[in-house]
Amino acid sequence: MPMPATVAAAPRPLLPGLPRRGTAPPRGRWSASAASAASRGVAAKAARRGVREYVEAAREMVRRPDGGPARWFSPLECGGGGGRLPGAPTMLYLPGIDGVGLGLIRHHERLAKMFDMWCLHIPVEDCTSFEGLVEYVESAVKSEGQRARDRPVYLVGESVGACIALAVAARNPDIDLVLILVNPGTSFHKSQLQSLSVFLDLVPEPFHLTTPQLLNFLTGNFMKIPSTIVGRGFSFQEAGQALSEITTSLLPSLMSLLDVLPKESIVWKLKMLRTASSFVNSRLHAVKAQTLVLASWNDELLPSREEAERLRDALEKCRIRNFKDNGHKILLEAEFDLATAIKGAGYYRRSLETDFVSDYLPLTPDEFQKATDHIRMLQYIANPVMLSTLPDGKIVRGLSGLPKQGPAVIVGYHMLLGFELGPLVTGVLRSSGIHIRGLAHPFMFDKKKEKIMPDPSYYDMHRIMGAVPVTAGNFYKLLAEKHFVLLYPGGAREALHRKGEEYKLFWPEQSEFVRMASRFGATIIPFGVVGEDDICDMLLDYDDLMKIPFYDILDRMLNEDGVKLRTDSTGELKYQRIHPVVAAPKIPGRFYFIFGKPIETRGTSLKNYARREKELRDKENAQHLYLNVKSEVESCMKYLKEKREKDPYRNILARLLYQMVHGLDAEVPTFEP
Known part of the structure; x- marks a missing residue:
């Protein structure tokens, strides 16, 4: 039988043996027009599908049953591989209770650029046992593991699909797997679903679809829609009309689901989920795979929030990401992007180990908008002023003094708690199209440290924006690929300075970056x-x-077992301890940035370039240039501290008054450079 329009037929049971060819993503900079469009939130993007589109596609897929067993298919949006990255790993999607295999319908086009993607379809009438499904998926995993030994195999599973993924991982600890578990069904014994199968026996078809649990499962927090409408301040008449429109649009979808989820199928799947949960929970100790658990805090079917924390403690290589406003069907909800979640957690790789440089995927307009929203309040109260220096030494407002091409090393002062990072990176990207890649403290990438953070995703945006652990190897790779690299010689000691140490540089005595920069x-x-x-x-x-009594316990938790930086340094720089800082807000002033005159490490001709590189290989010459750079940074800050005294709009109250007169989007003036 030909497959419906939403999918492409694929041979069964083996997956394709050759990766599709693709093109590498652009590196280093956006076009300024693309960055500007993204910042306005109007950049072109693929249409996002939701519950209704999922239901229509699922109904089309199952309406002509062929009596066949479970099989793999590749969505048409994922076929061809024209835009896929070279060496992309395989992703196998394992569906939840519905079994259709279209749960990633909103994400197909984006994931198809990152993965060779295949989805498992379990026909409505199919009654393959949990063990049978595990063996079927296991055969595909082994086939892919043999085909591409140097790449991981990704298993994305939701509810019962997550149980299948864990079971396959427990049985195959020697295969390089990455598990993405979405509201996993391992908590079945603690959930409402345990009693739902008994209750369904008492409800005639088709009324089983009207139970609150299934409405929530099928529509994503459907039962919260009325309270949401009321909470927005609608009148009763307006709320009634809105609810009527929503119900009218959903009812056809619910009726269509009779073909997708008949009562007998749901009862069978719930019984299988009970078996799956027990099977997997007894084998969690055997799971060695890298695992990411995505937990919805508004999941009304499963206690996903608590289960994520339990799995993090039980699994050796597990991280969790919490989504406070999402429900059980998070994959179909508008504000969730699976690719972004994988990138933010640092879980995308195309080889045996993560390469933070070559595995990095450029920002999408949506991700840039999220990064901008992430710092919107700081951007508003600090209203940064950016200045740059032209080759002739003239200081101008804006970034016209920055070089147009990399490689470049941006070196400067690390403000308290890194307050400057967000405005700096997003501001430069928006204004010039230059994408700065930062060398960041390894603490931001340490899975163990996430457990003691208030939010385990606290540093995800840094990774999405391109931060990499500060190592000589990463610095070398970034320069080799002609990136703009952000480097803070003062590191954590500068960003976490003591009282009275603001604007003081804590740089090492010896040059750390000059000779590497000169090499490229x-x-x-x-x-x-x-x-x-x-x-x-x-x-x-x-x-x-x-x-403070007992603070030393937290200090050890933050700093023990972490990567030690600058172990060959002396004094304070040798022990760059991570610690919180307690600060009191003030009536906001303003941030001021200035980029000094660019310093070339290469000559204008090939002959001069060779001579200049040879000069800077000499330690004494490199040290002289290093001290010159440090002096330039100090001069930049001295200039800003003096000039800001002449800014009539330094205080937020003056800026607010200006914007009230000229419009909220008006650029607020500053001192004359």
């Missing part, structure tokens, strides 16, 4: 930033915290 002929761009003292006053620094 990279331009060094010193920059200064001031304004932390305009938005907060420090109340407790590290010295104060160490005087």
Whole structure:
């Protein structure tokens, strides 16, 4: 039988043996027009599908049953591989109770660029046992593991599909697997679903679809729609009309689901989920695969929030990501993007180990918009001023003084708690199209440290924006690929300084980056930033915290077993301890950035370039240039501290008044450079 329009037929049971050819993503910079469009939130993007489209596609897929067993298919949106990355790993999607295999319908087009994607379809009439499905998926995993030994195999499973993924991983600890578990059904014994199968026996068909649990399962928090409408301040008449329109649009979808989820199929799947949960929970100790659990806090079917924490403690290589506003069918909900979640957690790789440089995927307009939204409040209260220096030494407002091509090393002062990072990276990208890649403290990438963070996804946006662990190898790769690299010689000691140390550089005595930059002929761009003292006053620094009883316990948790930086340094820089800082907000002032005159490490001709590189290989010459860069950074900050005194709009109240007169989007003036 020909497959419906939503899918492409695929041979069964083996997966394709050859990867599709693809093209590598652009690196280094956006076009300025694309960055501008993204910042306005109007950049072109693929249409996002939802519950209604899922139901229509699922009904079309199952309306002509062929009596066949479970099989793999590749969605048409994922076929061809024209835009797929070279060496893309295989992703196998394992569906939940519905079994159709279209649960990623909103994500097909984006995932198809990152993975060779296949979905498992379990026909409505199929009664293959849980063990049978595990063996079927296991055969595909082994086939892919043999075909591409240097790449992982991704298993994305929701509810019962997550149980299948865990079972396959427990039985195959030697295969390189990455598990993405979406509201896993391992908590079945604690959920409402345990009693639902008994209740369904008492409900005649088709009324089984009207139970609150299934309505929630099928429509994504459908039962919360009335309270949402009321919460928006609608009148009773308006709320009634809105609810009527929603119900009218959903009822056809619910009736269509009779073909997809007949009562007998649901009862069978719930019994299988009970078996699956027990089977997997007894074997969690055997799971060695890298695992990411995505948990919806508004999941009304499963206690996914608590289950995610349990799995994180039970599994050796597990991270969790919480989604406070999403329900059980998170994969069909509008604001969730699976590819972004995988990127943010640092779980995308195309080889045996993650390469933070070559595995990085460029920002999408949606991701850039999220990054902008992430710092919107800071951007609003700090209203950054950006200045740059032209080759002739003239200082201008804007970024016209930055070089047009990489490689380049942007070196400067690390403000308290890194307040400058968001405005710096997003502001440069929006204005010039230059995508800065930051060298970040390994703490941001440490799975163990996530457990003690208030939010385990706290540093995800840094990874999405392109931050990599600070190592010589990553620095080398970024320069080799002609990126703009953000480097803070003062590191954590500078960003977590003590009281009275604002705007003081804590740089090592010896050069760390000059000779590497000269090897690639990279331009060094010193920059200064001031304004932390305009938005907060420090109340407790590290010295104060160490005087608090029992704080030493938290200090050990934050700093023990972590990667040690600059072990060959002396003094304070040798021990760059991570610690919180307690600060009190002030009536906001303003942030000021200035990029100094670019310093070339290469000559204007091939002969001069060779001579310049040879000069900077000499330690004494490199040290001289290093001290010159440090002096330029200090001069930049001195310039800003003096000039900001002449800014009539330094105070937020003056800026608000200006925007009330000229419009909220008006660029607020500043001092004359």
